Every structure is written in C-alpha cells, then in structure tokens.
Amino acid sequence: MSNNLLFDFTVDKTAKTVFITREFASKLPLVWDAFTKPEILDQWVAPKPWTSKTKYMNFEVGGKRFYAMVSPEGQERWSIQEYTSITPKTNFKMHNAFADKDENPELPGSEWDYNFSELNGITKVSIAIYNESLTRLEKMIEMGFKEGFTMSIDNLEKLLASQ
Template sequence: MGMNKMNVETKERELIIERIFDAPPELVFEAYSSCNHLKHWWGPKEWPMEECEMDFREGGKWHYCLRGPNEGDESWGKAIYKEIDKPGKLVYEDYFSDKDGNINEEMPGMLITVVFIEHGGKTKLSSTTLFDSPETLKKVVEMGAVEGMTSSLDRLDEYLAQLTTNNQ
C-alpha cells in the first residue's frame, strides 16, 4: 500500500479500509476526537458536515449532519463510543439518525473499530466496519460507502497536511 492509497477489502460482514497518513498517530487520532477537527474533513467533499455535537468519552455520543449540494439534502448520523484508547484505538457504534438523534431503525447500524498504528513516522489507519450480515455490507457498499470514505480520507489527508505545516 503506497502513500495516500487506500486498501479496501470485504470479508463476510466486514468492510476493512486501510490508508497511510503523513502524520503521527496522536494527530490522526486527534482529528477523530473533536467537532473542531471533524468539520474540516468528515463526509464526502460534496456533503460537508455542518452540524456537530460530541461528548468524546466511552459511553458518550457524537451527533452530526452532512448537507448535500441540493436544497434539503441532509444525512444525520449518531455514534456511540464504546472504547477510546488514545492514541491507538477508537471503537464506536454508528447509526443513521434524525435531527433529534433518534436512531433510524430502517437503516443498518455498524460497529466501527479504527486503529492508529505508528508506521515509520507516519500513521497506518485501519478501519474495520462490522455489519449484521453480508447482505447489509453489500447494500451499504452499493450505497457508495467506499467512495464516501475515500473522499473523507482524501479530505483528512489534506487537513493533516495543513495542520502539520501550521505546526512547523
């Protein structure tokens, strides 16, 4: 896997995405841990995150909205943090929700584990999303999840470059 290239793999109920970032694990982890950072990169470029509330602790919640290019396009999400091991690992349940934070039971929930691995002064990020069935995984991939994550991680890469340049 080369720099800035994403490795995507599916295994039964898992979507595994790996990518190397030119930043230390502490900084990449930090980019996941507050609305101030996430607003710069979470979501595809055409669907930026415009609303965000977060209680970053085990048992805490993250509620956000991505807004699309057309009037009324919005996608609300809610995450519940299960494990936070700074700066190495983050585990959360991720759901589609409404603007009030009520989970949309008609859409699939996901268990996401993000691991931040020191990789020669850089960070190898490994994100594993566990679905309830292979069919659900297939459905979410067909909805454009991989393309969406690719766009988000491209934006994260650009954001981390800005942060490391500003800190030098």
C-alpha cells in the same frame, strides 16, 4: 501528498465486514485528533461537495456524536455514533447508525473498530466495520461508501499536509 502511502479497502461479505487500512505522512497525535475532535472531523469527513455538521460530540466511553452530512442543496443525512471503548492514541470503538433529526436511530447499525499506530512519522489507521446484517453491508456498498470514504480520506490527507 505521497502516492506510496498504503490504502487498502476490502469487503468481506462472509464476515459482514469492511476492512480499511490507510497510512498518513503525519504524526499520530495529529491523526488521532482528526478522528476524535469535532472541529477537525467536520473539516474533512464529508465527501465534497457535501459538508459535515456536528450537533454535539462527547468523545468518552458511553458518549455520542450526533452529526449530519449536508448536501449542497441543504439536505441533511443524520447519524449517531456511540463510543463503546477508548484507549487514547491507540484505539476506539463505536456503534454507528443512521438517524432522523430527532436522534431516533435506524437499526441495524454497524460496529466500527479504529486502530492507530505510528512508525517513522507515518501513522497507520486500520478500521474494521462490522455490519449486523449482510443486507445493511450491501446497501452501504451500493450507496457508494467506498467512493465517499475515499474522497473523505483524501480530504483528511490534504488537511494533515497543511498542518
């Protein structure tokens, strides 16, 4: 793992948005697949000791991913994501909301906008997460989103290094 790779995490409460930029020492197709294929997502997206369990994922405009973060004790925290825009290997957007085990979303949710680019074998992923309410943004931050997301991204870096 390289320590000179960019990782920036900024919270803009005025815009109700979290901005994340992260570089990976991997080719863009590998990084894209890590974000868009459930069998790879489930290997890294949950901060340890939690795991990720995708019930289904249809990565297409209008498609959804329904998955749970599972605690070591077996507690499941479900989320549903609906893909609203996809430009292969460049960008995808989705609406994300917590949900119950029967796929009933807990609104409001958040809008995620992922952008991918590669230069000299380094892939940069830029993510903007817009929250419909400041209360939801503050709750997300209080729940340890930055720490959990950082652990997940570290999992991804290790997974990519092993490819």
